[in-house]
Amino acid sequence: MPISFASRLDQVETSAIRELFKLLGKPGIISFAGGFPDSAMFDVEGIREATQRALSEEPGSALQYGATEGYPALREQLAGYMALRGAQGIQPEDLIVTTGSQQALDLVGKTLIDPGDKVIVEGPTFLATIQCFRLYGAELVSAPIDADGVQVDRLEQLIAEHRPRLVYLIPTFGNPSGATLSLQRRKRILELAVEHQTLIVEDDPYGALYFDAPPPASLLALSAQVPGSRELLVHCGSLSKVLSPGLRVGWMIAPPALLAKATMCKQFSDAHTSTFAQATAAQYLRAGRMPATLERVRAVYAQRARTMGEALRAELGGAIDFVQPHGGLFIWARLTGAGGKLADGSAFARKAIEQGVAFVPGAPFYCAHPDPATLRLSFATADEARIREGVARLGRALDA
Template sequence: MPLNFADRLNNVETSAIRELFKLLGKPGIISFAGGFPDSAMFDVDGIRIAANAALTNEPGAALQYGATEGYGPLREQIASFMRNKGAQDLTPEQLIVTTGSQQALDLLGKTMISPGDKVIVEGPTFLATIQCFRLYGAELISAPVDGEGVKTDELERLIEEHRPKFVYLIPTFGNPSGALLNEERRRAVLAMAVKHQTLVVEDDPYGDLYFGETPPPLSLLALSAQVPGSRELLVHCGSLSKVLSPGLRVGWMVGPAELLGKATMCKQFSDAHTSTFAQATAAQYLLAGRMPGTLAKVRKVYAERAAAMGDALRRELGDGIEFVQPQGGLFIWARLTGANGKLADGAELAKRAIENNVAFVPGAPFYASNPDVATLRLSFATVGIDKIEEGIARLAASL
């Protein structure tokens, strides 16, 4: 008997990135496709010490069922972590712990989206967000971005036209754009949230991965204290996946109390609570004060790799490609120009590149509408400098 699946599945399909991974088993392939951190950067000793401390200090709490809102000591540590980044008045009660920030997005879909609701996202944006929100029946509207993030004049026009249920942004080193929303635009986003009484969701998994000595502008969460009325219209999603370990699956959501209450109720239905052992381990890690040292290490390595990839792209592909050199994060977002008759189709280049044993993700799937087929996303995070240079040379040979 054929299975009669839910109608909501008609609006989504499997991830183009996950499908691409099936092709990466070829020997000798150099992959710029992944969106994950380098496992060699994980502080294995620090996490081991933290896990042992969790089992030594509070074994019952670490191994037993826990509160859906999250393990108390971890909520305290996350609130402290965020206060140190400018969210000075944040309390543990104003956040819930989620199973990665991906679950926070799913909870937003469950609590906020009814079929046919309009949601504004960046064009391009995180592929899993597109899939998640469409699963719940959202009509997605794309707001254009440039090298400094979402174009706020266009964003406001779209808000006025569509009256969305909410606006979803990755302001700091976005995936896939790598763009950093400047402070003027950040203030504009918060101001228009108040003006139009529109909820804004800030997804911030990459904000700690800045290059150089100067951190990026304050998060929307931190900056909201300077824009009266904006805090009540803001949701902030954070994660330890890109800076500590994806395997811990620890994220969080800050938001209005009423929304957190509904999200907690929905979370009870799905996983009861995020792994208490993972939460207790993360709490002990943050308490031990190892995070600053870990971040300093990964920032240095990723900055070197980003610079090497940018240099190689300019050297090997020349006027055949254009991009903004990222100031942080994990990605270079580029566009094929078609100059001098060269290829200007990211999907076609991806096919040729696989034949030359190099992989990346074409840009079109990252658009909710009107995709730019000339775009592509390259991750520099998991590949050493020698392999970056070799891989970009292979990419140029594919063009």
Template sequence: MVFAQRLRGVASSPVRDLLALISRPEVISFAGGLPAPELFDLDGLRAAFDRVLSAPDGRRHLQYAPTEGNVDLRELVAGRMTVRGLPTAAEDLLITTGSQQALTLIATALLDPGVVVAVEEPTYLAALQCFQLAGARIVTVPSDDDGIDPAALEAVLRTEWPRMLYLVPTFANPTGRTLTPARRAEVADLAAAHGTWVVEDDPYGELRYRGEPVPALAAQPAAADRVLHLGSFSKIAAPGLRLGWVRSPASLRPVLTVAKQAADLHTSTIDQAAAAEYLATTDLDAHVSGLRDAYRARRDAMIAAMPHTAPPGSRWTDPDGGMFTWLRLPAGSDSAALLPKALQRNVAFVPGAPFYATQPDPATLRLSFTTHTAEEITEGMRRLAEAFAAA
């Protein structure tokens, strides 16, 4: 069979593949970046769906809808973003079927085959899939504990002229790192100077467990007309809603809307209506506060166990929020070869190699701490220690 060339070189996500292998209840999985299902507000969301369908005009929520999205939902999301320090109006937003679709729409609008995209290395593997599918040429920029290196970024901008820079600057996937305020200002200045579009992917920003919030990259005055800011309900409400959004400069909104029309006409009408009702009638701040409390305890359990789990000479990140820590085993280690030993002990992780666009570091791996309780995490780390010791 002959398939489209755009699919060549786009590998299946190892995270999605792993999920099919670790569904057994006895497995403690640190592999998927999954929110804890027991923390979903099932009653609140059920009631929101019931109210919008039981209203006298409930049938309109089963009809086709505007491509840009539910006006009430856009206004509520814009208000929430403004309170968080990123002034936003409803017309700045396009509602998407998860923030992953927002990324796909941006790629459709901005990337032709062969066009250069710059990414922090390592980075979110589904973003790499998206750019590969668009036929873009991916170049990487080194990072450290403070996020992407501005000096290295300047060199890439000067020599490669990327059309777009993709970042997860707050509690990054996979590393958990946060780009410092000083570096955010530098990145914004560089993007403005070189005319580069910046995609700020921010699914984890509200999940902060310590320290003060850092203003969004899109809030930097220097790059206000260069940054597309992506958000999502997946981590603060429920991923099954598949609701996200992109806040874009005015110059890009028409083409993003056309790309959305061509993709799916519009995001689910009923899901948008229920989300708007939920936001209007629920104290989402209180719900997110509860998520933070639960996830903080789970993060603390994993970090506390790390010195007794990782082999001597290992290094790991100590994130202020989000869902992940990034572990680098001693030089010469191969996390992919260690994964079968971990699975034999009913514990799972994601090897780090797929998060690299160029030369992978086989000694790295990603661990997610949100899906299991602190007690389960402690047991899972014990099993992981046994797997490492058996190597």
């Protein structure tokens, strides 16, 4: 007898990115597709030392079941880490540890979204968020963005029109857009939250990966300047892009009532994030190695981003348009069709695979009204020589 699946699965489909990875086994392929940090950038020695300290200083608790809210030592360290990033006054009890920030987003969906609820997201936005919120029955509304992030005037109109359950944003070095919300727009969004009593979810996995000047303060940090906004703000953070994805350590900062419900739902899901991973992360943060690690990673990614931008301009010229990123992992680009060249991202992706290079077409990153000419390129995992060669292959693919 065929298995009958839950109807909510009708709202989602397999990730286009995961499907693309199946094509990457071709020998010699250069991939700009993944949203991964470079494993060569991992501070293996620092993580090894942190692991050893966790096992020697706290073996019983590091290897045992733990509190759903998170390992106490890690919650303390994360509160301190947030203070260093400008969010003052965060206490350990103000956050829960999640299995990556992806679980934090899932908990937002579980605790807040009923079928039919309106949820505003950026267009484009993180693909997994689109899938996650749709799984819980959300009706997604797309808010347009530009180089300075979400267009706040348009966002205000959409909030007034749809009265959404929440607004989900990646304000800093967005995935896939690479865009960074300006300081003026950040403050206005917090004001809108208070004026319309609308919950804002700030996803911030990339904020520490700036190249030159630091980005504007997070919405969480700025909320102290807008009375009443902290109570309408959820902040999701992660160590995946700055330390190691394999540790699966993220966190959620939210109003107490929401944290309590999220903790209850997490109990049903995984009981708690790996205590061993949490103890390791706590030891790493306590050792004070993060600033040096970030400085090294920023320098490498900054150079790779510059190299990719220069190569794209040299190899594709006016056939592609993009804003040079100031941080994060991605270049978001748009095919212009100049000179009669191809202007469809999906068709271009297929031609690129034939030339031995991969990227992700942009259309899946939109919850509605996709722009088929867009594409996402990650510069994080290829060195400069492979970036130049990969972009040269893109040029050949566009001419094919």
